[in-house]
Amino acid sequence: MFTALALVAAACGTDDEAEPAAAPETQAxxxxxxxxxxxxxxxxxxxxxAPATTEAMAEEAxxxxxxxxxMMGTMVDVPMYDxxxxxxxxxxxxxxxxxxxxxxxxxxxxxxxYIGDVVKERYNVTLNRVPLGDTVEAVNLVLNxxxxxxxxxxxxxxxxxxxxxxxxxxxxxLLFGPWSEGIxxxxxxxxxxxxxxxxxxxxxxxxxSPWGSAQMVFVYNSAYVPEPPRTFEALAEWVHANxxxxxxxxxxxxxxxSFVKHMFYWAADDYSxxxxxxxxxxxxxxxxxxxEYLNDIEPDLWRGGDTYPTSIGALQDLLANSExxxxxxxxxxxxxxxxxxxxxxxxxxTWVMDTGTLTNKNYVTIPKNASNPAGAMIVANHILSTENQxxxxxxxxxxxxxxxxxxxxxxxxxxxxxxxxxxxxxxPFxxxxxxxxxxxxxxxxxQMEAGxxxxxxEA
Numbered sequence: 442m443f444t445a446l447a448l449v450a451a452a453c454g455t456d457d458e459a460e461p462a463a464a465p466e467t468q469a470x471x472x473x474x475x476x477x478x479x480x481x482x483x484x485x486x487x488x489x490x491a492p493a494t495t496e497a498m499a500e501e502a503x504x505x506x507x508x509x510x511x512m513m514g515t516m517v518d519v520p521m522y523d524x525x526x527x528x529x530x531x532x533x534x535x536x537x538x539x540x541x542x543x544x545x546x547x548x549x550x551x552x553x554x555y556i557g558d559v560v561k562e563r564y565n566v567t568l569n570r571v572p573l574g575d576t577v578e579a580v581n582l583v584l585n586x587x588x589x590x591x592x593x594x595x596x597x598x599x600x601x602x603x604x605x606x607x608x609x610x611x612x613x614x615l616l617f618g619p620w621s622e623g624i625x626x627x628x629x630x631x632x633x634x635x636x637x638x639x640x641x642x643x644x645x646x647x648x649x650s651p652w653g654s655a656q657m658v659f660v661y662n663s664a665y666v667p668e669p670p671r672t673f674e675a676l677a678e679w680v681h682a683n684x685x686x687x688x689x690x691x692x693x694x695x696x697x698x699s700f701v702k703h704m705f706y707w708a709a710d711d712y713s714x715x716x717x718x719x720x721x722x723x724x725x726x727x728x729x730x731x732x733e734y735l736n737d738i739e740p741d742l743w744r745g746g747d748t749y750p751t752s753i754g755a756l757q758d759l760l761a762n763s764e765x766x767x768x769x770x771x772x773x774x775x776x777x778x779x780x781x782x783x784x785x786x787x788x789x790x791t792w793v794m795d796t797g798t799l800t801n802k803n804y805v806t807i808p809k810n811a812s813n814p815a816g817a818m819i820v821a822n823h824i825l826s827t828e829n830q831x832x833x834x835x836x837x838x839x840x841x842x843x844x845x846x847x848x849x850x851x852x853x854x855x856x857x858x859x860x861x862x863x864x865x866x867x868x869p870f871x872x873x874x875x876x877x878x879x880x881x882x883x884x885x886x887x888q889m890e891a892g893x894x895x896x897x898x899e900a
Contacts, residue, residue: 518623519818525625529564531815536567538813539805539820540579541601543572551839555832560823566816571597580606583808587615595810599817602649602806604641605883610806611648617807617814619647624818626825631846635879636800642716642882649804652824653833654842656800656873657699657793660760660768660776660866664788669767671795673707673734680738686766688743688750688759691898692890696753696769699799701893702881704731707796715881724888732896739897749898761785773873774840777864781837789866793876800877802844827854836864 515525522528537560543549549570557568573579579600586595600606610616622632630651632638637651661669665686670676680687690697706712708730714723739746743765750756753769760768761784770776770791779785805824807817823829827850833841847855863870881889 515625517625519620520618520814522815528815528818532813532819533565535813535816536569537598537816537820538569538571538596539599539601539817540571540573540576540582540597542574542576543570555829556820556823559829560820564819566819568820576600576602576606580609583610583615583810584613586810587613592810594812595808596812597808598811598813599805599807599820601652601803603802603804604643604880605887607640607649607804607806608643608883610808611643611646615809616648617809617811617817620807620814620818621645621650621821622647624650624822624825626822629825629827629830629845629849634846636877637802637844639879640804640883641801641880641886642718642884645804649806650821650825651802651804651844652821653803654800654844655771655803656773656842656877657696657703657798658770658773658776658791658868658873659793660770660789660791662760662763662766662786662788663790664786665763665766669790669792671792673704673794677734677738680741683766684741685743685745687738687741688746688756688765688767689769690753690756691749691751692893694750694752696756696771697749698886698890698893699771700769701731701735701889702799702886703794704734705881705885705889706878708734712797712878712881715885716879718882719884719888724885724892728892728896732892732900735893735897736900757784760789772841774836774842774863774867776866778836778840780864780866785866787865791866791868793868793873797876797878798873799880801880827851831857834858834861836861836867 516523517525517528519528522531539552541552549572552570553568557570560566560568571579579597580602583595583597583600586597602610621627622630627650630637636654638645640649659669666679670679676687689700692698692701702715705715705727709715709723709727714720714727742749743759750759753771756765756768757779759765761779763786768776773791776785776789776791780787780789805817805821807814807821811817825845827845830843830845831854833839834843847858850858
């Protein structure tokens with residue numbers, strides 16, 4: 442495999458957010474939804490910001506058709522096929538049914554245009570985006586087909602997934618592969634990076650391929666908060682001194698759940714205990730400190746803590762209207778984008794706690810009974826292309842974090858990436874990189890969410 446990858450890397454030349462296992466169904470949904478909410482807010486805005494045509498994208502893209510043709514004869518380390526040319530031939534004229542959260546038309550348009558149109562034009566592969574209300578819907582479909590004895594010709598070819606949902610399908614042995622380290626553009630992924638190799642503590646093992654990266658940052662209005670609190674102790678002091686001007690989204694919204702996870706890291710003073718499968722004794726020893734902190738600040742939250750925003754969009758609106766002075770984002774670049782499009786005032790800034798911040802990846806996976814694994818691998822491969830990664834990273838377009846290793850990119854590609862204006866509210870890359878903390882093992886968030894509901898919301 443490594444020989445094959447070396448050949449692919451030579452053919453391709455050289456290639457910067459996310460999510461978590463059999464966790465609560467709502468967790469997976471809100472994770473996906475939260476990230477999508479951070480995409481441009483209107484289709485019109487996206488169209489204005491994005492390259493208007495695939496031709497324009499191609500002009501930016503260092504990965505040329507010629508380079509792709511070079512990789513066609515390259516050996517690949519994936520099931521069923523020996524060369525990438527074999528994969529392309531098998532997928533020619535087929536349809537890929539990609540099941541993904543579909544509640545945001547901006548993202549839908551992005552996928553249809555900058556992924557679907559490209560794979561159709563270049564590989565004659567039709568991308569059929571199947572919108573979901575919750576990722577678990579696709580997981581249950583695969584599980585139900587398995588129980589019905591459908592071992593091939595399944596209805597799901599690819600799923601936008603991570604965390605608990607990935608854990609469910611992996612543990613049920615219902616995933617195609619290993620394949621993700623064997624496709625040509627896998628050469629642009631640092632598989633030794635724990636944040637990529639482990640999906641919320643669950644080893645990826647070649648069964649899913651990254652396509653985005655998320656990192657939690659806190660957002661504040663510097664017009665009212667000259668210096669934000671950098672510890673949770675200081676945050677509590679600020680909330681008590683400024684009642685009504687801070688809140689967080691209610692779990693299961695992923696931002697709110699991420700805030701609660703942060704609280705557990707703070708209370709434990711050792712995040713490593715959450716990298717192992719759930720331990721009731723450990724949970725019982727740490728959780729009371731978390732509930733005590735959150736119940737202590739609750740009377741001084743927005744609206745006295747009688748209610749919480751249920752989505753990151755609602756919290757963004759409160760911050761934009763100066764009803765609160767703080768917000769959160771899983772896309773460190775998104776606040777700058779919201780300044781640029783006029784949603785946020787230009788005094789918005791971001792910060793991370795001195796103790797670090799949660800970082801995770803989004804993935805795509807292929808069920809074992811997929812009808813079209815070849816087509817799905819082609820789509821996954823295009824997602825990892827420097828061409829698509831540059832579009833995702835452009836803060837004037839998508840501005841999503843990259844799961845690829847830019848040291849494998851060409852100098853021209855890195856120059857394009859470095860030419861992007863990250864915006865006044867975006868922290869430097871090195872600051873974000875140094876603050877990264879791994880997500881807890883996928884077996885923990887369910888307990889954290891249930892505990893928050895019982896001990897904070899309903900207390």
